[in-house]
Amino acid sequence: MAATAHKPLSAITADDLAAAAPGSDAATLNSAVWRALDSRGGDGPAAVWGELCRSVLRPAVPFAVHRMLYYGCFAGFPSSTPPAWTPDPEEAALTNVGRVLEMRGRELIGDAYKDPITSFSDLHKFSNENPEAYWKMVFDEMGIEFSVKPSCILRESDAYPGGEWLPGAVLNAAANCLTAKPGRNSNDVAIVWRDEGKDSDSLNYMTLEELRKKHSLVANALDNLDLPKGSAIAIDMPMNVNAVVIYLATVLAGYVVVSIADSFAAPAISTRLKISETKAIFTQDYILRDDKELPLYSRVVEANAPMAIVIPVRGSLPIKGLRVGDLSWPDFLGRVNHTKVDDYVAVEQPASAFTNILFSSGTTGEPKAIPWSHISPLKAAADGWCHMDIRKGDVVAWPTNLGWMMGPWLVYASLLNGASMALYNGSPNGSGFAKFVQDSKVTMLGVVPSIVRTWKNTDCTAGFDWSTIRCFSSTGESSSVDDYLWLMGRACYKPVIEYCGGTEISGGFVTGSLLQPQALSAFSTPAMGCNLFILDSIGNPLPQDVAGIGELALDPTLFGSSTTLLNADHHKVYFKGMPEKNGKVLRRHGDEFERTSDGYYRAHGRADDTMNLGGIKVSSIEIERICNRVDDSILETAAIGVPPIGGGPEQLTIAVVLKDQSQTADLNQLKLAFNAALKKLNPLFKVSSVIVVPSLPRTASNKVMRRVLRKEFTQATQTKPSKI
Template structure:
């Protein structure tokens, strides 16, 4: 494993959330804090919420009860609160004029809302939603790009005690309708469109088609992003609804475990899973992680390149506002109209915390350092990353070119069902490239072998051995599927589906999804190991490794490679890259084949979909493709299958 590249400094410790927590709990090290969070969870969570300023309208009687086991925990028992109060309204007492949201559209428009202005917008939206018949417990679909109204809609629906159903803005009508039907949403909030690479995306057309396929949807509430698209019968313009002009309502108190969101995650097969999140779960976990790992402080500015339909969208909005930071939203592409767009945005809005996926960094890396160096990024204090394992070259580019070797990369891994992270980094410990220097406080994480025993220094299943706030309250109307997915492997252990390794220094490394993991000649290998070795060749932009059946080895490895623009496929280059992989992994793990493709299938948030690659190559049913942004990439893979006679 690599040696650390970043080391703690006083600048990242003084005034931090972790320092305040250490002082409150009378502890003397981060390691002591993490151990305390596991041994004394009630005291840890009470101190965490107190320091974050989280307010309950009715006090809870117990932090945690598990009468039905760790699969169904009850958090902050008997308490009542509303996430919208904690994210916005409580800040009005001390910081009403501080910026809460900053938005930039791809064509250059900008808007800013203070906490007072955001509260007023939420109250206006509440009135309109109430007039449209939305009541506590109702589900409301949000088929939206990243607009200021998107954040307002999330907060207004939650303020009413109803439930938001975020839907990725790039979905086709059928994929959106699948989620609306499963949730039985009564209302769909959408926009007349948005910009993507200079073109107008007609989102309202997809929303209308989705609503026709979802009988429960009675009304479309349309945000006028363009303003020149006529509305049809049954459609209401945002801000022009039937709500009265009476004094604005306040967020209603909700029980701690009252759901506020159904966040869908794509299934490998079958329909997507609706993870159920509650007022005292996801928002508090997001705020805790941002405070204790990313050290996001009051007045900082957080920008995570994401979409509302992915976990990181609601996570950034709810967690960032609850901490008291400014959340920056951006609608468009990261490199349009020029390769420096992302860095110009960071300079323009004085971003302090920037979150990108490894795949996005890999896409930006070939542009070189010049687009980054054109802009003053001196306000940046923390870099963030999530979504997939890193390769070394893009990690070091992010660290040295963007962070100038002085900023920590807070690597972060968890998921939709977690409500945040399992593993992360803390500025209180050295950071090794591509890894995680801690399990997040309160997360009793382990690496388990095939018998369910904890192991060190070898790859095993990432598991969680105690409940946490943010843990999904099961799958929507599918409790058996939830138990089968996460709790059926070992007694009372959440098995997450990631292969992980915990080294002797206490650093964690994700090796990939366990259902992606390869077993070659009896040796278990993560696809990321092949991919990292492949991109070690200077001609390779990105790579994806899959396993295919093999009569002798049981499983053989095929590596798909995307070359950098200045390189073209050739037998000599194929051999050279194969030798690079073999040198890194050993002759026994030499890939069976190496194939060149123009692109790899990815989600909008840049996750490579290996299961889809495997299905396309083997001619199998690909399962749920609703999250796929570039389906044309599958044709290049399928052509290799046909040409090889597979």
């Protein structure tokens, strides 16, 4: 932070505060600022900022004051990553990791152990050097039950670049979600939810025992479809209580879930059904948003889906126009022999057996089909246990969908850790969701940056009490410092744990921790059990403790990471052409990352030809194929994700090359046409700007250099605020 950019805290006056917060008692605010400086100034800016968070910056104080004091505190700070939150030693000792370290620190780390905060990095090193001991400890803490225990945690194998995890183990991940862990009983709440439009109604609750009975009913009904075990069964629904029940029942019964986002248009649905060879699909007749009925079943029909089981969103109202062979939800459940309705014996499977097929866009235009096994949920839950500190009795909310990895992640990270899952069946963008967070007493709230920006711009969270939140977590997109400073202030400055990973990893590779200082829009640590490397300009790994920027690569010994793809060569996608480190070929990830001089990590978008739009990774080629056909005047296009000024989610920019270079294009008309066409790919994709260029930069092999365009457009937005 440059000293000239913001007034130092000591130079801020009552008049400055009055201008930032008209109508407030600026003199009292100014006195509180000086008290913080007097009492903690000798301990450094982080201590002063912490005192201001505790004593001055309540949610009702205008954000302009929060912002002024934050930047004033750290004016002239020698790093771009000042700590916006610092752990308290007493609270750190109560976290999952802190508690284990206090009990077993010397056993795990040795005599070098000091305390949970000081020794956190030692535990990370231990997790990589002693996977046998680390993962056994985590499984014990989470109460994971194996019907057949693994012969070891990890063994070398020529078939797996990083080794084979849990060889010989037999378990069912869904069954583990339904068992009463130590400290949890069958009457504890498993799911709390509310439907949009019923914001004044009481919350709905489902206990662990009630959830078990619901799963048993649905699992028995699935068996009555007479599909072979291991068949692929799709779910194309909003993330509501029925979707979660269906998801876990499918895994419980030994079938494989095919995850499809409820925002997808028919062609995208069809592609995923064909790749996975889906045999049946669960869906709804409509999605209700703001009391509007958005068609869903009709999209499934248009996609030529196999047998559909259709849930009516308006309760008992019959569904009209079902295809021959499709079933309504009541008819599906009615096929069950009711003497078995409350009883189902889980199908125990090898740890490597598939449980879920998720999709992630590659650079070929076709989404990669990534199978999750029974190991994948353990990685997701372990990240939640360690990095988000999800504990027994917590309430975890994260607006998401089963079509994306954070949907299954939320299921497992909540239930395998003995927490309740909080589901709001509606849009998270308004006051209804904010009230739900308050009423359900959420302790860990997951977000994506675009939602936070909407909350901040509309002030829809004002007046709601989020004081039960112990931490936030964020993933999916690059975040903005100002937006996340605002977010922390809504919960009296609880930390944001940034979290970055991938569907093919079942969780994160870089994240944060409640045992480390957290900087805004930055990651403080590689995930437990993960070593990451930044490659230099010629592809060699930089030393891990050296600042630098480049493409990210991962140590292949990464618990929960994929070992196969259904429709692509796994080795070619993730390992071919990668450098070696410590005798192992590194695993490709594809993001460009920076390690700062003070040990934080920052993400700089995709290093390849995919981009991240609204938390959805999409191939540039997919978008360009559609845009190229919009107008006969277009020769070719290039699609690039460009971060806005001040950071935040990527915005879609389309570079256009015209057939007739002398022609003048109507850029606004092109933008409207592109957006209309892209709705068929995904209604969430929107073009932010269009620019005409004489030609696209290319390599000697004629490959479009989108990175060059991205750099040029990013520089243009920073030097010229007007839209390009």
